[in-house]
Amino acid sequence: MQYIYGIADNSLILGQRLGELCGHGASLETDIALTNISLDLLGQTRSYYQYAATLLGGNATEDTVAFLRSEREYKNVLLVEQPNTDFGYTIARQFLFDIFHLSLLEALQNSQDETLAAIAQKSIKEVSYHTRFSSDWIKRLGDGTTESHDRIQNAINDLWGFTDELFHQTEADKAMLSENIGVDVMLLKAPYYKKVSAILEEATLITPQLEYFQKGGKQGIHSEHMGFLLAEMQYMQRAYPNMNW
Amino acid sequence: MTTTQPEIEHQLFEILETVSDPEIPVLSIMEMGVVRSAIMKNGVVEVSITPTYSGCPAMDVIGDDIKKAFRDAGFEAKVTLILSPAWTTDWITPKGRRALEKYGIAAPLEAEADKEALLGNKKLIKCPQCGSLQTKLVSQFGSTACKALFQCEECLEPFDYFKCLK
Numbered sequence: 402m403q404y405i406y407g408i409a410d411n412s413l414i415l416g417q418r419l420g421e422l423c424g425h426g427a428s429l430e431t432d433i434a435l436t437n438i439s440l441d442l443l444g445q446t447r448s449y450y451q452y453a454a455t456l457l458g459g460n461a462t463e464d465t466v467a468f469l470r471s472e473r474e475y476k477n478v479l480l481v482e483q484p485n486t487d488f489g490y491t492i493a494r495q496f497l498f499d500i501f502h503l504s505l506l507e508a509l510q511n512s513q514d515e516t517l518a519a520i521a522q523k524s525i526k527e528v529s530y531h532t533r534f535s536s537d538w539i540k541r542l543g544d545g546t547t548e549s550h551d552r553i554q555n556a557i558n559d560l561w562g563f564t565d566e567l568f569h570q571t572e573a574d575k576a577m578l579s580e581n582i583g584v585d586v587m588l589l590k591a592p593y594y595k596k597v598s599a600i601l602e603e604a605t606l607i608t609p610q611l612e613y614f615q616k617g618g619k620q621g622i623h624s625e626h627m628g629f630l631l632a633e634m635q636y637m638q639r640a641y642p643n644m645n646w
Numbered sequence: 647m648t649t650t651q652p653e654i655e656h657q658l659f660e661i662l663e664t665v666s667d668p669e670i671p672v673l674s675i676m677e678m679g680v681v682r683s684a685i686m687k688n689g690v691v692e693v694s695i696t697p698t699y700s701g702c703p704a705m706d707v708i709g710d711d712i713k714k715a716f717r718d719a720g721f722e723a724k725v726t727l728i729l730s731p732a733w734t735t736d737w738i739t740p741k742g743r744r745a746l747e748k749y750g751i752a753a754p755l756e757a758e759a760d761k762e763a764l765l766g767n768k769k770l771i772k773c774p775q776c777g778s779l780q781t782k783l784v785s786q787f788g789s790t791a792c793k794a795l796f797q798c799e800e801c802l803e804p805f806d807y808f809k810c811l812k
Contacts, residue, residue: 429785430784430785430786430787430795433785433787433788433789433795434785434786434787437787437791438787440699440701440703440791441699441700441701441791442701443701444697444699444700444701444702445700445701447700447701448700448729515730516729518730519728519729519730519732520700520729522729522730522731522732523697523700523729523730523732523733524700526732526811526812527699527700527791530786530809533764533765533786534786534787537765
């Protein structure tokens with residue numbers, strides 16, 4: 402269960418963040434693009450949560466899993482809950498997550514758990530497209546004007562401190578790995594930084610060098626932004642319990 | 647067993663063909679290739695469908711429409727959503743591709759050509775209005791998850807391109 406949350410909550414929270422941009426995108430095309438990505442992520446989340454709900458049994462549904470947990474029960478990484486700030490931050494966050502997400506799914510499709518393998522197999526097709534989109538924008542902004550170059554570099558620098566957490570192994574990771582269900586995230590680390598650096602270089606950007614990284618999301622210890630995000634996302638279910646459309 | 651050939655009983659086929667994709671009404675769900683099996687079991691029709699994209703909001707509607715179509719024909723139907731094997735644009739039938747083009751949506755190219763076209767490297771997408779290849783990418787993402795937005799430089803009409811998914 403905790404293992405499913407560790408994967409699915411990333412998609413939910415990032416999907417929610419991107420959903421905030423609906424009608425507020427930098428341009429019509431990017432607005433549509435980012436909300437389309439949001440829709441893919443929320444669709445993937447539904448598949449994971451429907452599965453989680455059947456494992457939980459009782460009255461659990463995908464909605465109770467999505468809306469009725471408290472902040473500490475969400476196991477998403479800090480990176481995905483960071484605010485949209487501006488287009489540069491939105492793209493940098495997307496890019497830093499997409500590269501990781503794709504490699505995670507590529508490994509997860511070989512899971513011994515048939516449902517997780519099927520969701521991964523389905524999601525890969527969508528996430529490859531997200532990766533292409535965000536990588537293209539990194540290059541376009543980096544290789545664009547002085548202004549766009551500086552702003553995307555700043556965003557990368559600011560968000561870089563959240564990347565190391567992607568590769569922290571949790572207790573749930575260890576347990577699932579021993580059953581050939583989970584993915585060894587530590588193995589994804591070196592290829593990740595190699596790939597990210599290559600694209601940054603192509604975009605004439607500098608790969609930050611950091612020694613200290615933020616962590617906590619995977620244990621449910623979130624940044625100050627998370628509470629606000631959940632307050633908005635959970636509002637309807639909290640105000641009108643069991644409401645339905 | 648991951649068979650790409652859907653298992654559909656003959657007498658159910660005609661009923662399923664009357665159900666259309668809510669986003670693309672000219673296309674039946676059979677032509678879209680989203681129906682993976684339809685079997686009559688103890689008087690109940692069991693249908694399994696697979697989503698084009700994970701977040702496709704049309705799936706719930708398609709499920710309801712299938713149940714309604716069978717109810718109208720005097721059958722009870724049960725619909726299950728399956729994810730594996732994952733849907734690919736290859737499952738759109740030749741008839742479906744023609745229907746798309748006629749409706750004004752350019753049908754998906756093969757994977758390699760699709761990539762070139764979506765990166766804007768080559769002009770490969772034919773305008774469904776005038777047939778010109780002088781078309782340009784406006785947005786990699788379009789009105790629904792499965793489409794990208796293009797514009798024809800000859801007749802100036804904007805149009806949707808159904809992205810290749812493999």
